[in-house]
Amino acid sequence: MKKPLLFLLSFLLSVQFAHSQKKSIAVTSFDKIRLEVSLDADGVAGYSVQYKDRQVILPSKLGFELTGGINLSNNFELTGIDSTAVDETWKPVWGEWNKVRNHYKQLTVHLQNKKANAILLNIVFELFEDGVAFRYEFPLQPNLKYFIISRETTEFIMTGDHKTFWIPGDFDSNEYPYTTSSLSEVDAWKPTMLSFGVKTENIPDQYAVQTPLMMKTNDGLYINIHQAALVNYPAMELHVDRSTFSLSANLVPDARGNKAYLRSPAKTPWRTIIVSDRAENILSSTMILNLNEPSKITNTSWIKPMKFMGVWWEMQTNKGSWSYTNNPDSLSATGKLVPHGRHSANTANVKRYIDFASANGIKGLLVEGWNTGWEEWFGNWQGGHFDFVTPAPDFDVKEIERYSKLKGVQMIMHNETSADASTYDGQMDTAFRFMRKYGYNSVKTGYVGQIIPRGEHHDGQWMINHYIRAAEKAAQYKIMIDMHEPVCPTGLQRTYPNWLACEAGRGNEWNAFSDGNLPEHETIMPFTRMMGGPMDYTPGIFKLRNYARDAPARQVHTTLAKQLALYVTMYSPLQMAADLPENYAGHMDAFQFIKDVAVDWDDTKIIEAEPGDYITIARKEKGKNTWFVGAITDENSREASIPLNFLDKNKKYVAIIYRDADNADWKTNPEAYKIEKISVDASSTLKIKLAPGGGAAVSVKER
Amino acid sequence: MKKPLLFLLSFLLSVQFAHSQKKSIAVTSFDKIRLEVSLDADGVAGYSVQYKDRQVILPSKLGFELTGGINLSNNFELTGIDSTAVDETWKPVWGEWNKVRNHYKQLTVHLQNKKANAILLNIVFELFEDGVAFRYEFPLQPNLKYFIISRETTEFIMTGDHKTFWIPGDFDSNEYPYTTSSLSEVDAWKPTMLSFGVKTENIPDQYAVQTPLMMKTNDGLYINIHQAALVNYPAMELHVDRSTFSLSANLVPDARGNKAYLRSPAKTPWRTIIVSDRAENILSSTMILNLNEPSKITNTSWIKPMKFMGVWWEMQTNKGSWSYTNNPDSLSATGKLVPHGRHSANTANVKRYIDFASANGIKGLLVEGWNTGWEEWFGNWQGGHFDFVTPAPDFDVKEIERYSKLKGVQMIMHNETSADASTYDGQMDTAFRFMRKYGYNSVKTGYVGQIIPRGEHHDGQWMINHYIRAAEKAAQYKIMIDMHEPVCPTGLQRTYPNWLACEAGRGNEWNAFSDGNLPEHETIMPFTRMMGGPMDYTPGIFKLRNYARDAPARQVHTTLAKQLALYVTMYSPLQMAADLPENYAGHMDAFQFIKDVAVDWDDTKIIEAEPGDYITIARKEKGKNTWFVGAITDENSREASIPLNFLDKNKKYVAIIYRDADNADWKTNPEAYKIEKISVDASSTLKIKLAPGGGAAVSVKER
Numbered sequence A, B: 001m002k003k004p005l006l007f008l009l010s011f012l013l014s015v016q017f018a019h020s021q022k023k024s025i026a027v028t029s030f031d032k033i034r035l036e037v038s039l040d041a042d043g044v045a046g047y048s049v050q051y052k053d054r055q056v057i058l059p060s061k062l063g064f065e066l067t068g069g070i071n072l073s074n075n076f077e078l079t080g081i082d083s084t085a086v087d088e089t090w091k092p093v094w095g096e097w098n099k100v101r102n103h104y105k106q107l108t109v110h111l112q113n114k115k116a117n118a119i120l121l122n123i124v125f126e127l128f129e130d131g132v133a134f135r136y137e138f139p140l141q142p143n144l145k146y147f148i149i150s151r152e153t154t155e156f157i158m159t160g161d162h163k164t165f166w167i168p169g170d171f172d173s174n175e176y177p178y179t180t181s182s183l184s185e186v187d188a189w190k191p192t193m194l195s196f197g198v199k200t201e202n203i204p205d206q207y208a209v210q211t212p213l214m215m216k217t218n219d220g221l222y223i224n225i226h227q228a229a230l231v232n233y234p235a236m237e238l239h240v241d242r243s244t245f246s247l248s249a250n251l252v253p254d255a256r257g258n259k260a261y262l263r264s265p266a267k268t269p270w271r272t273i274i275v276s277d278r279a280e281n282i283l284s285s286t287m288i289l290n291l292n293e294p295s296k297i298t299n300t301s302w303i304k305p306m307k308f309m310g311v312w313w314e315m316q317t318n319k320g321s322w323s324y325t326n327n328p329d330s331l332s333a334t335g336k337l338v339p340h341g342r343h344s345a346n347t348a349n350v351k352r353y354i355d356f357a358s359a360n361g362i363k364g365l366l367v368e369g370w371n372t373g374w375e376e377w378f379g380n381w382q383g384g385h386f387d388f389v390t391p392a393p394d395f396d397v398k399e400i401e402r403y404s405k406l407k408g409v410q411m412i413m414h415n416e417t418s419a420d421a422s423t424y425d426g427q428m429d430t431a432f433r434f435m436r437k438y439g440y441n442s443v444k445t446g447y448v449g450q451i452i453p454r455g456e457h458h459d460g461q462w463m464i465n466h467y468i469r470a471a472e473k474a475a476q477y478k479i480m481i482d483m484h485e486p487v488c489p490t491g492l493q494r495t496y497p498n499w500l501a502c503e504a505g506r507g508n509e510w511n512a513f514s515d516g517n518l519p520e521h522e523t524i525m526p527f528t529r530m531m532g533g534p535m536d537y538t539p540g541i542f543k544l545r546n547y548a549r550d551a552p553a554r555q556v557h558t559t560l561a562k563q564l565a566l567y568v569t570m571y572s573p574l575q576m577a578a579d580l581p582e583n584y585a586g587h588m589d590a591f592q593f594i595k596d597v598a599v600d601w602d603d604t605k606i607i608e609a610e611p612g613d614y615i616t617i618a619r620k621e622k623g624k625n626t627w628f629v630g631a632i633t634d635e636n637s638r639e640a641s642i643p644l645n646f647l648d649k650n651k652k653y654v655a656i657i658y659r660d661a662d663n664a665d666w667k668t669n670p671e672a673y674k675i676e677k678i679s680v681d682a683s684s685t686l687k688i689k690l691a692p693g694g695g696a697a698v699s700v701k702e703r
Helices: A279-283 A347-359 A397-406 A421-437 A461-476 A521-527 A560-569 A581-585 A588-596 B279-283 B347-359 B397-407 B421-437 B461-476 B521-527 B560-569 B581-585 B588-596
Strands: A022-030 A033-040 A045-051 A054-062 A064-066 A070-072 A076-090 A100-113 A120-128 A131-138 A146-152 A155-157 A163-166 A179-182 A213-216 A222-228 A236-240 A246-251 A260-263 A270-276 A306-311 A364-367 A410-416 A442-446 A480-484 A499-502 A574-576 A601-610 A614-621 A626-633 A638-643 A653-660 A673-680 A685-690 A695-702 B022-030 B033-040 B045-051 B054-062 B064-066 B070-072 B076-090 B100-113 B120-128 B131-138 B146-152 B155-157 B163-166 B179-182 B213-216 B222-228 B236-240 B246-251 B260-263 B270-276 B306-311 B364-367 B410-416 B442-446 B480-484 B499-502 B574-576 B601-610 B614-621 B626-633 B638-643 B653-660 B673-680 B685-690 B695-702
Touching: A022 A076, A022 A100, A022 A120, A033 A076, A033 A100, A033 A120, A033 A131, A045 A120, A045 A131, A045 A270, A054 A131, A054 A270, A146 A246, A222 A279, A270 A279, A279 A521, A279 A601, A306 A347, A306 A410, A347 A364, A347 A397, A347 A581, A397 A410, A410 A421, A421 A442, A421 A461, A421 B421, A421 B461, A461 A480, A461 B421, A521 A560, A521 A601, A521 A614, A521 A626, A560 A588, A560 A614, A560 A626, A560 A653, A560 A695, A581 A588, A588 A653, A588 A673, A588 A695, A601 A638, A614 A638, A626 A638, A626 A685, A653 A685, A685 A695, B022 B076, B022 B100, B022 B120, B033 B076, B033 B100, B033 B120, B033 B131, B045 B120, B045 B131, B045 B270, B054 B131, B054 B270, B146 B246, B222 B279, B270 B279, B279 B521, B279 B601, B306 B347, B306 B410, B347 B364, B347 B397, B347 B581, B397 B410, B410 B421, B421 B442, B421 B461, B461 B480, B521 B560, B521 B601, B521 B614, B521 B626, B560 B588, B560 B614, B560 B626, B560 B653, B560 B695, B581 B588, B588 B653, B588 B673, B588 B695, B601 B638, B614 B638, B626 B638, B626 B685, B653 B685, B685 B695
Parallel strands: A306 A364, A306 A574, A364 A410, A410 A442, A442 A480, A480 A499, B306 B364, B306 B574, B364 B410, B410 B442, B442 B480, B480 B499
Antiparallel strands: A022 A033, A033 A045, A045 A054, A054 A155, A064 A070, A064 A146, A076 A100, A100 A120, A120 A131, A131 A270, A146 A260, A155 A246, A163 A179, A163 A213, A213 A222, A222 A270, A236 A246, A601 A614, A614 A626, A626 A695, A638 A685, A653 A673, A653 A695, B022 B033, B033 B045, B045 B054, B054 B155, B064 B070, B064 B146, B076 B100, B100 B120, B120 B131, B131 B270, B146 B260, B155 B246, B163 B179, B163 B213, B213 B222, B222 B270, B236 B246, B601 B614, B614 B626, B626 B695, B638 B685, B653 B673, B653 B695
16 A cells, blocks of 8 residues: 655755765655665766664666667756655465565656667666665657667666675576675676586676675675566676676676667666665565566466475486486487486386375475486577477376375476577477376476577576466466576566475585585575575475585585574575485484474564574464564574574473484584484573584474 | 388498598489588588589588587587388468478488587488478487587588579568579669668678579579578578689577577477479479478368458558558546547548448458557567557457458457567466457567567577467467468468468568569569468559658559469468458459459469569469469569460360550559450460550459
């Protein structure tokens, strides 16, 4: 509900020449946040942000350049200012909270260009308790209908050489390990200590980084810059000026080098600046969700968060294979493909997973490699590898449908596109009808490789729209979707709640086939990648050493207890129990936590957090008086302190603590854990020692 | 049926050093055609062609360059030669003949590269009575799987400065008027006497022309170069060396400048060289059809050639409009679009066409502008204009379905994509289901504008595959398809017989909205554009002056009688009666020919033809003993001489002759015609005077 602004905005419409000839045209505050909008003598629009009287964003430019030499980065004059305030509460279909307060003050600055055809441009700011967001709007106007953005000139000028958690500004991947450095040390071309092995490296700008970009100032301010409601526009990367600490928008181009093709009225995604002096507040921010449109899906009753297993980790670790044959060109004497015998997605093996999932209450089962085309799908930029409806010869679709229904397990479809999004556009109807026919109500999609249409990028405007088309078309068929290798999410799960999760980051799988993820990785992800939305991180690996067939020395960089904690700290409505049934079999006591843990929540408390160091989160299961707590640390041991003051007073609870054994260590003794059951109440504080690379998971149920 | 070659091939495998160090590796003849294949001292493969001992193609190079510096244009050695001969007859689903003889000798030259990874390349030649075709095959081989063609080095070196009928080598359009010049005068950047106004000019090479390229030598040899079975490969344009008369392959690139992404085993389209000393034999050639695969559609009973009318010419001439409103952004007080009142595709007007078509036995009715999105679909390179299922507010889909069925008229769907092929890929299922739901069994598609995916071209590999996807998906829904603005056809109507027709050339519509087509235009089209397949040329304009609302001086460059003749000379299984009902109303005696003329044939006789001057064709209606004759001329009057010796001996026929009135002239008196009914038999010869820009149409029925 929008209501007229009842309080006075402190507009400073009088001429105020500052040191840089800046004329302040609006100053407004909301809670701890103060925004100032300016126009300088050249008509360049700018803004700056303060938090509790501390500068967050120094005066920074706003604007665009359009093709055809249309310059919208200067020569603006103010034609008006509107403001309003909103305080509303809405209920997400699923989420970390069962209701979300959307409380902000909105300020719209109306500009007109004095030179470029009198083009009108509005800049809409929204001030939240935890930061500022702004977007550009090109209103309907006589002199601008169809136009092409060649550059967005938005800046975010930092006050100093902040500590930064960053990945390279790759047009096609977010699957990098995070580097922690000062802004002045950002170098997207510098190899890290970990192998990248990203399938499509495409980093033209040596000093560009992806958003969400997490920073921490020397005086303890946490700043997060990202984007919200990324629709019909390319993703924004940030170019880092290593001497001025200016971050400037770098839009991902199309094949022609253009950035966005728009028609007025048009609006850009929001640029979000979340700020706090407590790291916990960054993680509890709902700003990005609030900036997205409400659900476009009216009947959401078919959308159900779930846990799932997968015929998957065994291929990641090369125990088995996605493919059925070594040579699709060679047929047997009877005209059939010759199997190599290592195809994991065979009916018998799938049934083995169905049995385990059924016996342990895991609702879903993903099967990768079920279809033809896996022999040479990778790295060829060819397209047409997959048709999404043709099973491998040893995958019996009907029998698996029958057996999974008998066992009460929900099969999850897999559609790897090999980044041939154009073929997938044409095949989606066929693929989704196939799913409905055989009882699949969700799909994991994948975009590994260089995009087709060739010249497009994973993070460009065309693909941004493709992901949304996929979510919309899936919704038409009442299918939930989990996208791998898309752009980093921007809160669109509010608008398309069937879009349960994305990968778009360096998941647990990298521990299977590469040097993996550092112990600190999962303490950074919630502050970066996951600010945009849920991640299908695939936790739950129990066999942490000796799992990679071809690399016996390889190991996961966590303890087993930390793998459990990730179910709470890495929020997703879709959580995988990623390891093999046989690896769980010896640890069914620990697996109990995975069986118990919820995937949808009434409430979430960020108990303690520091990016790169540790995170402790408590969440309350939706519709139940049960809490789950996850605590993780980086390579350093620490003691997590968890006051249980979120519990109902005067009630008694049982806490089951899954913690690192006293001698556990991610490197030397990762699988040593201890399970303790204790009585607790709202006055209790759990003190749990986390091993190096360790963690703890706790379930707290009413007695 | 293939059978072992029973005759001896005159292989010259002995070393024969010619003046250019060429070693002839194979010489073979078939009927009047002689082919020589060679390897020179550098291992460059070449070929030359003779017709009746006259040189047609001088020794010309063959080969490729691949990305990654892989050179397949030299260093070849011969590893073997295979040959076979075929003489078979097949029945097309529809066509100019009810059966087609496929008679050729095949010679496959197996080459291996001595430097580039020992790559294997086969060149397959097929010698027909009327020419030579060849294609490249990359066999399955260990050292070449996925590869990218950066250049095809194929040459066609002409023997002299031939007279040539050409259009510019535009990556995105074939809709140019033809220029007749010598090869040495080809200049694709030189404006012609007629306005182009092509929507997407994209001619990077000043000396490139499209195929089919029609040539005539000084000594009267007719040579036509085109391509057949264009699948998974870009179209080939020909670069003209104006001094050496060498034509070399210019493949249409993708956004990255690459030409074709292939995987072995792979084969290119055929390069076709049709040659004769009679122009008529060029038009009667079935080589291109024969080089295509048989129908992939098993049940073809639903595929029916037809005549149709259209709510169309009135928009082309600006009597009405495709759009419903002037301003889609402005709604009325009741929230509705405000109509401008000129929308042609309104229910009442559509019914008027249904009534006329029904009363006159015209089977189909196309309605353009029936859907939303036409206000600003043109020239914006934006995509997403059309959703293919949302009718304009005044087009009542259900009522039109009801009324057309009542009246026995088959509605034809229109899907203009605004060249946003990627959106159409995603929407085709939805669009085709909509068609099936509302009783449409055919669709006219359109690709006006710059292609999306941006960077792709109408004639590039991605779009080539898109057109085939559209034809295949349409076939899945039992829908016939007529594509406008695709690549020039290459005989694929044999493989996809539901792909009835294409535009891909400068149709009659250019007379509506531009300076039009010269009187010679229709005498060139069958030798150029139409060598590849049927064209939806839209003949039948009766009101030849004063039809263009905004250009009263504009006129069609033919007489009325010539418009009738085009139904025979411009072969298509889909023929439009393109003018307005009210323009036919005053000439129903002439319209009788359009009512009578067939669209599917048992036999076709090219009676006389000279590109740029005249064409006379007789065709026998499928399943009936009825013939239709069309004779046209260019700007010069002439007397067509039509021996009726194709009629059954000893039978009597009635010929109805629709001819130019004696004082007719396309320029001064175009609508003057005369209808005569006479008795004829196989011994008769019709002598009919054609006015300047005129023609004649004759129906010959058994008495």
